[in-house]
Amino acid sequence: MSLKAKTITGFFWSLLQQFGVQASSIIVTIFLARILEPSDFGLIGMLAVFMALGNSLIDAGMTSSLIRTKDADHRDYSTVFFINLFVGIIVYAIMVACSGFISQFFNQPDLEQIIKIYCLTFVIYPFSAVQRTRLVKMMDFKTEMKITIPSTLLGGLLGLIMAFQGYGVWSLVGMNLVQNLLLSIQFWIYSSWRPSFLLDWDRFKKHFDFGAKLTLAGIINSVFSNIYHLVIGKYFPLAQLGYYTKADSLKQIPVKNISTTLSKVTFPMFSEIQDDDDRLKIAYKRIMQQVLFWLTPVMVLSAVLAEPLFRIVLTEKWIPAVPYFQILCFIGLMFPIHSYNLNILKVKGRSDLYLKLEIIKKSLTVIGIMVALPFGIFALLWTQVLLNIVAFGINSFYSGKFIDYNVSKQIRDILPIFFVGAISALGSWLLKGWVQSAPLLDWIHLIGGGVFGMAIYFIIMWGAKSEPFLDFRRIILKK
Structure with missing residues (x-):
């Protein structure tokens, strides 16, 4: 079996595994959170x-x-x-x-x-x-x-x-x-x-x-x-840690299903072509675009529709966790970019550089926490978002040197995906604001807003003939 076929097959089964595990975990979590x-x-x-x-x-x-x-x-x-x-x-x-x-x-x-x-x-x-x-x-x-x-x-x-x-x-x-x-x-x-x-x-x-x-x-x-x-x-009080823990675990569901699946597949795949920088660059770019293509609408729409989502799934007692979850969704979007940039360093055998970058980033984290802590828990969370953006710059700067794919090139390739995601989130938010009263209001907001936002996202991607959309179509058609 060719490397391409092994990668696609591996991705399929890994994704199926992740969705199966997460579906099971979600069902269990819903009941446990209610009890x-x-x-x-x-x-x-x-x-x-x-x-x-x-x-x-x-x-x-x-x-x-x-x-x-x-x-x-x-x-x-x-x-x-x-x-x-x-x-x-x-x-x-x-x-x-x-x-x-x-x-x-x-x-x-x-x-x-x-x-x-x-x-x-x-x-x-x-x-x-x-x-x-x-x-x-x-x-x-x-x-x-x-x-x-x-x-x-x-x-x-x-x-x-x-x-x-x-x-x-x-x-x-x-x-x-x-x-x-x-x-x-x-x-x-x-x-x-x-x-x-x-x-x-x-x-x-x-x-x-x-x-x-x-x-x-x-x-x-x-x-x-x-x-x-x-x-x-x-x-902070123990309940606030409970809200943070639950918000973080729910944020991880789409992140684990999509980006962790690809991360498991890409490391052995990258290892197979570790000596071919051109193939590594092409593979890295296409995989990063593909995972963000699917992850972005899920994360931004989850943030917009977090309140009805939490009320339906976890009941009213978990509503204080909603703002935590909304902020953490921004961090979830950054995870795959960090993961794949660092995979480049690992397959190139530069564990020394990997360590150096971790020390630099975590030193910045200590400073950020010390500055934000007196201002409360939300200051801590927004500092976490800012630190993730800085970490992206650091990771991509060094990994980009190995495969000629620097920070500006990476931003140019992923920014259109984020832009379209923002438009879909805006559409979903406007629909949510328009429907103010109706029977089963939370269900209408969640399902209607989700479907409307997703429709906007994929119609724009299809109309603009975006690169990740065309890539996915080629994979499906086996071209």
Whole structure:
């Protein structure tokens, strides 16, 4: 199978997997949000930075190195497997030892016991990390779909049963634990690969040399991607962290479905053509335009229609989360651009530059938080938007040097998509303002505004013969 065919097939199955998982998660989330309180989600939100940090340490960037290494063999995989498992046990032990300090920091006594159970995933995850990596490397996302969807559904079902029985925050803990356990079990069932007790220190050094800088960058990124959970949890009421956590998780639904799907497919695909700068540039440009072509209308219309969306899906008690969600939608639009720019640095083997850029961007984040914190939570969120725009400039400046695709060229290619998205959002907002009173008003606003906005967007894209629209049509027609 050609690289193009593998990429398109991989994208299809990866997208199907993401939509299946997210559809399952959405259904579970809707019921859980209706039963549980915002403070329950706030407690789990307090752990976000620690979970992200622990996962970065366990992986150590070595699975990315396995994907990038064209001649990885059984010795490579076994070495990474046992190193990941050892680090996972150590990370869990550290979290248990620190659980009391963390609960005191947030002034939440219940958090100590939650950490001891919730963080068991650090020991479970390494058992399937290499099996998952092998599937990604082979672009076998069909098998991954068969594994992740049942795990999400069964774990979610347990969470719902516990919530109905009155277990509160422990419903979220049990759901997470069962989902991860089922994932590991199924990856072993579906994968033919089994580790041998091989620890090749030369192979370890090879993968660690590449992965160490990615790990340090990942640690920095994990801490600062979730630092707002930490700051809000420390300095604001627990319910506000719950609103932020829920708004952020809903924002991630379209972002994960579209951009994360392509990110999983593009890294191994970029790795295949890492030595051909012209092909890398063409592939990068077309993929970035394609993902923004689909993500933009979803994010801008979600922001415009957030109030009826939250009222219908999550009930009135979650309405305070609406402004959080609207601001975070702008950040969601920037995610794929960051992801693909940084993938260029990884496939070029420049993990040193990747680390350097993360240090620069996160230093700016610290300054931004210190300046914004006295002005309240919304100042923090708008600062996050501004920092994402600055990060785009930094990432694209350096990655653009490798493939002759600088900041101005990238802006020129994506700005028309954002412009048309803004027009569709305006049309949807005007329609929402025009219909002020009617039976089932929220449903009319949500469905009518969404359909009207989408119609405006795709009609303009079709009439203007936009590049991503023509690209998609060529893919569908197999030209």
